[in-house]
Amino acid sequence: MKNTWSFSIPSTRDRIHVALEATDAWLRKQHFREQDVHDVTLAVVEAVNNAIIHGNREDPRKKVNLSFSLSPGELVVRVTDQGKGFNLRAVPCCFPAHPSLASHGRGILLMRTLVDEVGFEPLKGGLRVRLVKRRDSKAS
Amino acid sequence: MIDDVAVVQPEGNLVGGGETDQLELQVRRLQDWNNEKLVIDLSEVSYLNSTAMGILVAAYTNYKKRKAAFALCGIDKRIKNVFAVTKLAMVFDTYTTLKEALKAMGVEEGKEEKKGK
Numbered sequence: 001m002k003n004t005w006s007f008s009i010p011s012t013r014d015r016i017h018v019a020l021e022a023t024d025a026w027l028r029k030q031h032f033r034e035q036d037v038h039d040v041t042l043a044v045v046e047a048v049n050n051a052i053i054h055g056n057r058e059d060p061r062k063k064v065n066l067s068f069s070l071s072p073g074e075l076v077v078r079v080t081d082q083g084k085g086f087n088l089r090a091v092p093c094c095f096p097a098h099p100s101l102a103s104h105g106r107g108i109l110l111m112r113t114l115v116d117e118v119g120f121e122p123l124k125g126g127l128r129v130r131l132v133k134r135r136d137s138k139a140s
Numbered sequence: 141m142i143d144d145v146a147v148v149q150p151e152g153n154l155v156g157g158g159e160t161d162q163l164e165l166q167v168r169r170l171q172d173w174n175n176e177k178l179v180i181d182l183s184e185v186s187y188l189n190s191t192a193m194g195i196l197v198a199a200y201t202n203y204k205k206r207k208a209a210f211a212l213c214g215i216d217k218r219i220k221n222v223f224a225v226t227k228l229a230m231v232f233d234t235y236t237t238l239k240e241a242l243k244a245m246g247v248e249e250g251k252e253e254k255k256g257k
Contacts, residue, residue, distance in 0.1 A: 013156055013157050013158075014157055014158060016155050016156050016157045017152075017153060017155065017157050020153055020155055020187060034218070035218060035221070038187070038218040039218075041187065042187060042189060042222070045155045045156075045187065045189050046189055046190060049155070049156045049189065049190075049191065053156075098227065098230075099226070099227035099228055099230050099231045100227070104190075104194055106190035106193055106194070106226055107189070107190040107191075109226075110189075110190050110222070110225070110226065113225045113226075114222075114225075
């Protein structure tokens with residue numbers, strides 16, 4: 001049986017903390033381990049940040065939708081914006097061997113490190129990021 | 141300030157909202173004043189995202205260029221894990237406590253108690 005949940009926030013940076021607190025609290029309620037709560041919440045926050053800033057260009061009339069779907073084996077989170085998308089080919093696959101001193105460009109790489117799968121689905125009016133975290137049955 | 145060391149102690153979640161802007165503003169102001177020793181105490185921070193990491197990296201770069209001292213302390217183990225995967229753990233000077241960070245910057249024992257927890 002699936003446990004699903006969704007909500008939307010306006011595209012302003014002062015709403016990022018709403019997405020963070022709601023995600024953190026919901027994951028704790030589902031008895032995720034402390035490290036997994038942190039990793040999934042941070043990945044969601046990175047996706048929400050991108051959706052607000054790069055996707056919806058901080059237009060408060062545009063929404064960012066978050067939906068959560070938890071089955072016994074995995075959690076799937078979808079973060080959807082109403083923007084024009086971006087060139088995914090410009091994003092490197094993983095962190096370089098040596099630390100980068102650039103002040104930007106870590107968000108998507110971080111998402112890829114924190115969860116098991118990250119997918120990008122261009123829509124007619126926006127972009128959907130799909131984050132998958134597999135769940136260790138012993139931890140449930 | 142503790143002796144000549146500026147201590148910045150952000151609270152809450154540094155994830156691209158107002159707290160992150162506040163940190164950036166505080167650090168920029170110190171750089172404008174040519175501050176030469178800065179410790180950022182992260183002991184009250186639970187989440188730190190890529191935007192905040194960018195601010196820390198920019199601060200590190202600025203202090204290093206000026207041959208000034210920059211350190212982080214009080215880092216939660218979950219944030220340490222994020223620093224490890226982004227390789228930033230290899231960049232920053234980090235200390236477990238504010239007391240240790242201040243000692244490394246030459247503050248005499250006892251003086252940090254005015255500010256430290």
